[in-house]
Amino acid sequence: MPIRLRLTLWSCLIFGVVLMAITSSIYLVHRTSLYNETDRSLESVALHVREEVQKEIKQGKPLSEIRLPSEEYSTNGVSVWMKDAAGKSIAKSANPFRAPDVSLPETHALKRELHTFTDPALGRYRMLVAPVLDQGNAVGYIQAEISLKQIDSSLKRLAWPVLTGTLAGLFLAALGSWFLARKALSGVEIISQTAKAIAVSQGFDRRVLYTGAKDELSHLADTFNEMLESLEKAFVSQRRFIADASHELRAPLTTIRGNLDILQRVKHIPPQDQAEILADTRKEAARMSKLVADLLSLARADAGQEIRMRIVDLSKLLQEVELDMKAWNLQATIRCEYGASALTWGNEDLLKQLLLIFAENAVRYTPEEGLIALSVDADKERCVMRVADTGIGIEPQDLPHIFERFYRSESARMHASDGTGLGLSIAKWIVEFHGGNIIVTSTPGQGSEFQVRLPKIKD
Ligand SMILES: Nc1ncnc2c1ncn2[C@@H]1O[C@H](COP(=O)(O)OP(=O)(O)O)[C@@H](O)[C@H]1O
Ligand SMILES: [Mg+2]
Incomplete structure (x- = not known):
């Protein structure tokens, strides 16, 4: 009814x-x-x-x-x-x-x-x-x-007017409430028509045009429009993400196919050139698998799958990362500092991935003679991880964007070709998932510092 x-x-x-x-x-x-x-x-x-x-x-x-x-x-x-x-x-x-x-x-x-x-x-x-x-x-x-x-x-004479008056009053009441209900519900009709039109056309840019008084229905219309706006944003960013991802995947694939073509077409390639072509192909394949791995991380994050949590010792994680970095055979100086015991509630794999993202960036954007300093410390409330470098730094106009998916600054592209632009967006998700925050300070040409603050478990 x-x-x-x-x-x-x-x-x-x-x-x-x-x-x-x-x-x-x-x-x-x-x-x-x-x-x-x-x-x-x-x-x-x-x-x-x-x-x-x-x-x-x-x-x-x-x-x-x-x-x-x-x-x-x-x-x-x-x-x-x-x-x-x-x-x-x-x-x-x-x-x-x-x-x-x-x-x-x-x-x-x-x-x-x-x-x-x-x-x-x-x-x-x-x-x-x-x-x-x-x-x-x-x-x-x-x-x-x-x-x-x-x-x-x-x-008897009185009873008739009373009865007919009652019936007439009832009829008028029915008529009045029918019109009132129609007037009150007309806004709902507008909203449901908009919703139907959106369902048919998938046009999330449409909005409900509600011109009535400021009441519950206008509030509903506003809420509905807010929901449409956030849906539109999600829809647009999802589209852009897919476009960016295909674009990023195409570049290494083109290089790999080009290299394979050369190897197939040219009969006698000098061994040195051949080794160079193979190294290039290998590098592009590695970049592609890194890209796919990053995309997978983000897809998992978006899917909101269940993540196992336990007490994690951040100093232990930094020790592991320090060992990994030593194996990278870097020219830059690496210095690790361990402060007060830093225990947090989280997922060990994700937190290690987080540290590695910052370490990789520091290495990637720091010239060979630079200095990279990593530290884990804690105050009363929080665990603090710092990754600082003396690298190229980040321009102020790039700072608001570096956590966006696929965003790479102009100077970063010139300095290193092998980034994906996904590292920091994964890092941001990991930190937010653990209830922490990231603070970036950077001076272009002098270096950057990424500071991650996570909730601390009191020992
Ligand atoms: N340590 C750093 N020094 C200078 N710029 C950095 C540093 N870390 C991140 N950035 C900037 O942030 C951008 C995004 O970083 P990220 O998401 O890790 O992508 P990628 O490392 O693949 O370029 C980088 O392209 C770069 O412009
Ligand atoms: Mg990176």
Whole structure:
């Protein structure tokens, strides 16, 4: 069932119940007060007559000789009939009396009683029976009656407008809530149409144009647009990533194929040239496998696969990296420093990969006579790893971009051709995954320092 219909039905139900409760209670209160008033006037006439009669009895007059007092009560529409204890009529008011001739001693006790009768021709009427007492004994009865015809028909006249008014109110409420629901939900319609259009066209650059008031729906539209924006960004960067990756893979492949072509086509290549071509091919193949390995690391990071964590001793990792670097046979001087014990919660392989990325960069962008300093230390809260070099440095305009995928600065491209531009984006992911951060300081031409801060486990 659509929300619009549900809202309308609910509001009709609530409004209808409230309306019905109000109108019917007004009607009932009015009705009761009308009947009570009739009873009161009936009672006051009957008791007045009885009092007069009892006064005369007290004066010694026999009941059979007593006439009804004056007739002024009949102006109220009340008819009175007096009977003796045996039910024999003694006196009767001038206006007609309709009540059935009930046998009084059987039906009525010493107290007064009120009855309602229905006369087929004249409608309903109310009757009061009150005993005439002489020293505590009922010597006769006063029967007084009043017609309810007028009240009944006036109540009937009132019931119709009340009922039709209630129904009309209900109808108006239904109409109003239907329109209100439509107005309130029109924004939702706009948003769902945009979503549908995006699903069909995959155009994440579309936005919901919501012009209504600043309310929950405009908030929903804003949130939806924010979501579209981040989707668009992800979509565009994913596309660019694929384009960049294919481009980067094509370069080494072209070189390898070119070299193989030469080897196949040219019959007699001097052994020295042949060795050079093979070395070049080998270098390009190595660069390609490095690129593929880096892409794989990033794909794994994006996939958010589960990573095993345990306590890692960063000093131990630096020792391993130091050994690796010694095996690289570098001309640059390498200096490693070990400070306070630095234990962190993390994945050993990833953290070693992190150190190697910085070490590789330092080596790659530092001339042979340079100095590369690595250190692991810790303060109260954090473990700090530093990799500093006296290399080419990073231009200020490049600094904001070096962590982007495939980004390589102009000077880096000139200095070393064998980078992939993926190292630092992997490093950034590893550090963020471990809840740390990276601080880079660099002076072009003088050197750079990468500082990684990771949460520390207190030992
Ligand atoms: N130690 C460093 N000295 C100078 N520039 C650096 C250093 N480390 C990183 N960079 C700059 O950051 C860029 C991105 O680094 P990275 O992602 O590791 O890619 P790659 O090393 O393959 O070029 C490099 O191209 C270079 O411009
Ligand atoms: Mg690198």
